[in-house]
Amino acid sequence: MTDAPPLERVRAILRAAARIASRADPLGAEARRVLPGTTGLSPEGVELALREHLETDPDEASLERLVAGVSPAPRAHVILSGTVFTGALRALALALAASPDVSVRPSRREPEMVRLLHAASGGGFRVVPELEPSPGDVVWVYGKDETVEAVLRGMPAAVSVLGHGSGFGVVLLSADVPDDSLARDAEGVARDVVPFDQRGCLSPRIVLVQGSERSARRFAERLAASLAEWEERVPRGTLDDTERADAVRYRDTMLYSGELIPAGSGLVGVDVSGGVVLPPTGRHVHVARPTDLAATAFTLARFVVAWAVSGPEPLRELAAAVFPEARGSALGSMQRPPLDGPVDGRTRFLRSARSG
Amino acid sequence: MTPVERSDALHARVRALAAAKEALSPEEFDALASDIARFQFETIPAFRRLVLARGGERLLARADDVPAVPVEAFRLSRVAAHPASADEVRFETSGTTGAARGIHPMRTTATYRALALAWGRRALLAGPGPVTVAALAPDPGANPTSSLGFMMRAFLETFDVASSREGASTRFLASPDGVDVAGLLRVVAAAEERRTPLLLLSTSFALVLLLDELGGARLPLPEGSVVMQTGGFKGKTREVKRADLDVALARAFGVSRASIVAEYGMTELSSQLYEGTVPGAELAAAPGILVPPPWLRVTPVDPETLAPVEEGLARFVDLGNVDSAVAVVTRDVVRRRGPGIELLGRSKDAEPRGCSLSIEAMVLARSAP
Numbered sequence: 001m002t003d004a005p006p007l008e009r010v011r012a013i014l015r016a017a018a019r020i021a022s023r024a025d026p027l028g029a030e031a032r033r034v035l036p037g038t039t040g041l042s043p044e045g046v047e048l049a050l051r052e053h054l055e056t057d058p059d060e061a062s063l064e065r066l067v068a069g070v071s072p073a074p075r076a077h078v079i080l081s082g083t084v085f086t087g088a089l090r091a092l093a094l095a096l097a098a099s100p101d102v103s104v105r106p107s108r109r110e111p112e113m114v115r116l117l118h119a120a121s122g123g124g125f126r127v128v129p130e131l132e133p134s135p136g137d138v139v140w141v142y143g144k145d146e147t148v149e150a151v152l153r154g155m156p157a158a159v160s161v162l163g164h165g166s167g168f169g170v171v172l173l174s175a176d177v178p179d180d181s182l183a184r185d186a187e188g189v190a191r192d193v194v195p196f197d198q199r200g201c202l203s204p205r206i207v208l209v210q211g212s213e214r215s216a217r218r219f220a221e222r223l224a225a226s227l228a229e230w231e232e233r234v235p236r237g238t239l240d241d242t243e244r245a246d247a248v249r250y251r252d253t254m255l256y257s258g259e260l261i262p263a264g265s266g267l268v269g270v271d272v273s274g275g276v277v278l279p280p281t282g283r284h285v286h287v288a289r290p291t292d293l294a295a296t297a298f299t300l301a302r303f304v305v306a307w308a309v310s311g312p313e314p315l316r317e318l319a320a321a322v323f324p325e326a327r328g329s330a331l332g333s334m335q336r337p338p339l340d341g342p343v344d345g346r347t348r349f350l351r352s353a354r355s356g
Numbered sequence: 357m358t359p360v361e362r363s364d365a366l367h368a369r370v371r372a373l374a375a376a377k378e379a380l381s382p383e384e385f386d387a388l389a390s391d392i393a394r395f396q397f398e399t400i401p402a403f404r405r406l407v408l409a410r411g412g413e414r415l416l417a418r419a420d421d422v423p424a425v426p427v428e429a430f431r432l433s434r435v436a437a438h439p440a441s442a443d444e445v446r447f448e449t450s451g452t453t454g455a456a457r458g459i460h461p462m463r464t465t466a467t468y469r470a471l472a473l474a475w476g477r478r479a480l481l482a483g484p485g486p487v488t489v490a491a492l493a494p495d496p497g498a499n500p501t502s503s504l505g506f507m508m509r510a511f512l513e514t515f516d517v518a519s520s521r522e523g524a525s526t527r528f529l530a531s532p533d534g535v536d537v538a539g540l541l542r543v544v545a546a547a548e549e550r551r552t553p554l555l556l557l558s559t560s561f562a563l564v565l566l567l568d569e570l571g572g573a574r575l576p577l578p579e580g581s582v583v584m585q586t587g588g589f590k591g592k593t594r595e596v597k598r599a600d601l602d603v604a605l606a607r608a609f610g611v612s613r614a615s616i617v618a619e620y621g622m623t624e625l626s627s628q629l630y631e632g633t634v635p636g637a638e639l640a641a642a643p644g645i646l647v648p649p650p651w652l653r654v655t656p657v658d659p660e661t662l663a664p665v666e667e668g669l670a671r672f673v674d675l676g677n678v679d680s681a682v683a684v685v686t687r688d689v690v691r692r693r694g695p696g697i698e699l700l701g702r703s704k705d706a707e708p709r710g711c712s713l714s715i716e717a718m719v720l721a722r723s724a725p
Contacts, residue, residue, distance in 0.1 A: 241659075249659070252410075252685075255406045257433035271433075277432055299720050
């Protein structure tokens with residue numbers, strides 16, 4: 001692969017991913033066997049992710065944008081997080097667009113997807129326990145903010161570091177709409193919550209509602225029903241100790257401070273007075289009806305990685321203005337951003353060796 | 357009885373505990389906790405919802421069963437049995453960037469004050485003799501929003517008779533610009549002149565700033581002086597380990613490490629815990645153990661099941677919280693130890709996986725009142 005141009009290197013990793021997405025391929029079968037154990041997702045959750053969230057067939061324009069947005073480097077290194085296993089593909093595509101010489105340190109929690117991609121690509125990159133970048137190399141690090149900062153501190157000065165830290169998705173919607181529209185919106189939000197059991201930073205965890213108290217409650221009830229329906233088809237996987245404890249915390253907080261609606265294995269919390277608390281991952285959604293939606297959205301802005309809007313154009317303009325670096329998507333597609341670059345505009349050079 | 361009359365009667369029973377010589381029996385504690393919980397169940401719809409969802413009124417019979425209100429609720433909504441128009445004070449938590457502040461409204465501060473003075477006296481004062489008090493904190497003024505500032509002022513006004521002549525404000529020796537070293541030198545000189553020990557009240561961070569200002573110089577305190585330090589370094593740019601800070605303070609002030617005492621308090625509580633190491637003080641316990649007063653019960657609980665464990669989240673039943681939440685669960689992790697608890701730090705819940713954010717400090721906006 002050393003001699004192949006960047007676009008070809010990216011296409012090669014996409015072909016490898018397509019093998020894993022395919023149930024008929026032995027590696028695809030293996031993926032379905034091992035990934036529930038390392039991701040905590042149910043087998044149905046893994047299937048959903050492989051079938052609909054592994055971007056194996058992007059359009060040509062997206063690929064060209066991805067390659068054009070990456071600066072060449074002698075070597076590229078990747079540190080992956082374990083939250084969204086399909087994220088390994090985008091991370092690898094970006095790294096391979098930068099260099100034919102790519103090393104990946106997989107997540108300790110979920111190393112299988114990298115191993116499968118490595119096998120499917122015929123060794124198109126190296127899997128390493130620790131990175132050893134040299135001056136001029138570029139390092140992509142994905143994870144919580146503390147991880148990104150720790151990696152940055154530990155890297156030699158002449159190494160470029162790009163980081164993608166913590167965040168979550170937000171939905172802004174107008175709830176004073178007919179029942180069928182409200183049901184469509186609720187289904188769209190549920191569609192974005194269910195994949196990866198909401199562990200990805202693109203997944204919506206907060207819905208800010210514009211409309212009457214009654215409409216806000218009606219939407220929350222409809223959303224809870226949609227999540228319960230999804231649960232029948234794609235059961236939630238296992239939560240870790242932290243997630244379960246956080247769920248209890250959120251439950252009791254909302255029992256006291258708002259309203260709580262069971263939603264399959266998860267919960268929908270409602271605060272029609274506009275209070276906003278971030279619910280934990282695991283298919284929990286907080287629905288708030290702020291008196292000043294713009295001000296509340298602004299408060300969230302520094303954490304928001306992805307947004308979607310259902311409502312009049314001014315609401316969309318507000319989201320675009322308040323979350324300028326976040327990925328805007330249609331409702332129901334928040335966890336399927338085109339493979340045209342990093343997932344959002346917040347992935348950036350924390351240190352550029354070239355710019356000093 | 358009206359709600360206010362019921363509240364007043366409960367407050368009177370709790371304040372009586374502050375003056376009592378005998379500790380409460382577990383049954384007496386349960387009885388009073390149950391009465392307060394029932395009062396809150398009947399006057400606070402939010403608490404009623406929590407209780408009913410968690411198992412119903414039968415949970416109100418024993419202190420350990422009363423559903424605990426997460427501290428996040430204080431950030432998200434009003435936690436009070438009375439209307440906002442009846443608030444005497446609203447104590448606010450120190451906020452972190454992007455997060456809403458918690459508010460603990462109080463209809464009366466008389467109980468808070470009585471409890472703080474009673475336990476503070478037993479933990480911090482070596483005897484009945486006079487003491488000079490100073491605080492490395494900003495003056496809370498006439499309308500305090502900091503429960504710590506309110507408590508410091510109560511200590512100043514009550515324990516230090518001289519401060520009332522000079523004005524308690526002159527003893528608050530910090531501002532947003534830093535600590536007032538010259539002011540502290542004046543207070544130390546005055547204490548020596550009066551031949552009294554100094555009780556220096558401070559946050560840990562202010563003590564670090566003071567040591568920075570001293571730049572290695574010593575500032576010996578009068579014999580028998582005590583330093584009360586509280587709080588961590590949340591939201592601050594620097595952190596210093598407790599042991600290192602104690603060594604530096606003991607050296608700078610010329611006091612024993614036993615005279616440097618940790619206090620643990622929270623805006624959401626009406627009671628405080630102390631180390632019991634001050635020589636000659638009524639409260640005696642090994643270093644590192646935070647001892648609750650008789651009107652406060654601390655139980656480590658499992659973060660998921662909320663069942664009692666040896667090491668877990670701190671669940672408080674605070675009889676001083678008559679008008680707010682008698683049972684509160686925090687994110688601090690504690691371990692049972694001797695007559696009290698050992699503070700182990702923050703919950704691992706605060707450590708999110710991958711690029712996710714945890715709900716730690718993530719109450720981002722309060723509900724409209």
